[in-house]
Amino acid sequence: MTKTKWIIKSQSEATGDLAMVVLKNRGFDEEQIEHFLHPSYLTDLADPFLLPDMKAAVERILTAIELQQKIVIYGDYDIDGITASSLLYDFFQSAGAQSIEVYIPDRFEEGYGLNSAAIKDLKKSATDLVITVDCGVTAVVQAKLAKTIGLDLIITDHHEPLDDIPIGQIALVNPKLSTSKYPFRELAGVGVAFSLVRALLIQKPTLLKAGQEKWLLDLVALGTVCDVVPLVGENRALASFGLQVMRKTRRAGLKALAEVSATEISQVNESDLGFRFGPRLNAAGRLEHAKTALDLLLSTDLTQAHELAQKLSELNTERQSQTQEIFNQADMQAKKCGQDLVLVLADKSWSHGIVGIVASKIAEKWHKPTILLQILGDTCKGSARSYGDFSIIDGLNACSDTLIQFGGHSFAAGMKLKTENVELFSHTLNQYALKAINIESMLQRIEVDAVLHSEQLKLESVAVLGPLQPYGNENVQPVFSSTLELVEYRLIGQHLNHVKFRFITDKKNYIDGIAFSSAHKWSDLKTEQMYDIAYKLQENIWQDVARLQLEVIDIKPISAHS
Template structure:
């Protein structure tokens, strides 16, 4: 697949003049992230918990929420938290239950649906369950926004509902008592990118501000809610929310809490995942911890992740963490099987569709808990929006992943006549088809929308690079400067660079299957060590990829440190290679 390198425009001398105390390479990185004023740079480098978080009462219904929770505490009402089965939903549901208990809500249950048998969000079975168990108040977490029918029934039964969510919201408020969703356009909250973990943290802040009004919360220490920031950080990174603005503050401080977490379950998970407390960052959340929490809901039931986060006995927590380790390994194997099968479909049909739609409607063959992961992998391979459809006991269910030019959830809205339900974000979605017989009709409908919105040029993979840089500028000082920009993630990607006309001094195939490449490179007599994960093929097949010692290449890379046996050396982590002919 062709990849186009796009190196950011170089900053002008007039811009440099305003920031003479900042090295121009670091200044280029700031400029690329739209940090062009001193106040923007200061807030980015040193996000302030007190100054850079918005008041929770900017949510127009937050006062209603606080008053309703206070009534539930005073009248000893039965409250049900109804969450979602992913890491964001699990973490935010657990955090909310802890908060409600702290504020005197004694009878508070947590219910997460089974992904395969119940599906996402509220359903008719949920309504019956709530009615049968005589709950007085329902609080949805990471779901509920699109469940207008179920909310209307609950309203007719005089059961109050508070919706706490962050998914794409309708134009009008759903039929519920309070609607806390930063994506709701008619709300007054100024930041729309909160994960549900962030939304629940705003709820906790609001309750904390009013704790003197709660008889059982007056003794809570100021700032007690900050201990929930470990869950908020996991939720925000796991749901791939942009780490800018308010999220940057929450995750920056959340990492501090995570690295000294009080939670027995998280300590056990960190140990079993072979991580080290004290150095955990967004990488460890996104690629190690969150996948294990997510695996519970993908392969069986998310309650296992809930039990881990709530466990106080370390021995039991270690057992649950090990179970999640094994479940995650199973999840990886199943995902790999689905990806291989889906790619066979794609290559066999030689599809030219702008949106790839692949399906296996034999129940259980493509578990719906992992089709989203498969869609992401396939989307990366072909640089196209992808929908992967499987079948569960609840119907023909799919997940989609997209590329920046195409809002896949907005496209689903135009295909609503074919869907039982749908929801999501611009780059990720979930949906259920009305019938397995309309997969082809759905494929045609969504591709008709894509043909109107995307050109062939939009399907060319673009690798955004921060700057061209010479080896002589890749110093320890510059590496240290880059570290001040953490936490990295969506919206603040780890900087990537380009170096051209680089000489290969030596290369070696490494890894169990020789799939990776270790190189020694030189540019103007300055040598650098490099690792290129997944690029072993360009050295093992010289007929297609003539690279050897003495070759000249262009490289796109991240700048990092390789640590082993107490040694530290600068290293280039190569993300793309172009071989000079």
């Protein structure tokens, strides 16, 4: 069995309202519970002018709108950057700006973030003002270049700044800067962009009719959920209200995306965003160019939107195929790196548009921070995903002498390095990890919110947990545990990588269970034996009949919780 460590927050069996039990076991007091269960658009969103340089950004943008200057929104090619770009484009159009363009760099030709060639081209095309979204905080060279050639630059970003930050720009708006007074630092890039919109409307309310900016919240929810930022505090409010807006969305692109992904838009939830909408929108930037995703979000024609959504679905199917192929190859490499605390895997055939997805899967399987690199001749490009408590961005900082460039968060990052330095990079990173990694923290930690007795294993319990949504990073779907008898289990799925279970309670009620991508975890299970099961409660609808289903996270012999 896979080595796991269960953290059971309360050994007593849960009684009463399960949602309240979960929040209390997570350490919430009565006031915090009230605030959590009733997010407020008016009070949960802080004053946007507490963000660094917001006043300077607003003044310059208002001047550009008034003088009808050319504004270019420079976005990233992932879904956070695409939604932020769409949001600002929509807003500027509604606010009366006459010359607006969006520039999304090509992942394969230009790479991540601001690049010098693009800065020069934008200047040549008579651009007056460039506003970045979801990128720019590490663009020291590019900000200096923009200043030198006379191109006004406003940087909005949410990534971790490095020791050297850009200078010379009009404004650098980022809640993670040490100078920030903003009380919530975990906004997504689209959340920072929405803060810019709110600040503009505070300064000049006549730009839009009162309350019209709320129609942008569907894009905020989409980018916030899919960028996997913590869904607490301000992000919880933005996602909650954004999902409400999306259920009534006016956007042809989102309606078409819902149709091709078999999603009922009037009932869309955060899981749909993360597992249906997000992968399709991201597939464009991973395989071709993110412009297809941008065009879909900006489309006002249902026929065109459906064609674009269908193309994204086809790209996503191809992405899934490539992901599985790269995973199989990377998994074989990982088997040869048993002593390494951090896996550094490389191959020339792996697309760097997909390696980030695979790095996540490898990290989850091997319980180790993982870096996947595509070898591109003399250089490599790749993505990193952390595991446990290890900060991957701190690890890359410690190896910066071996890298050409890098950036990201504690959990995810991207980098570029010389191919000849891959072995040195791996060695240096693993030497750092020897001191930085607590082996205990690398066990798969399963936090169990409550222990349930058999009477609580019923479909109604799923609805009781509804007020805890939307689920996401730092507000995960509750995990429960119960002692059940295993009746049968079998492998299912195209690749036989999922496990289907049937359990029986002490009340002789049968309950089905499913474990996704977990066939490798349990090889010694025996039927007609009792096990402690860690699981999430799900509603499973089959042939129009709703039944309770357990999404199994882990199985252990009774009382073997560590």
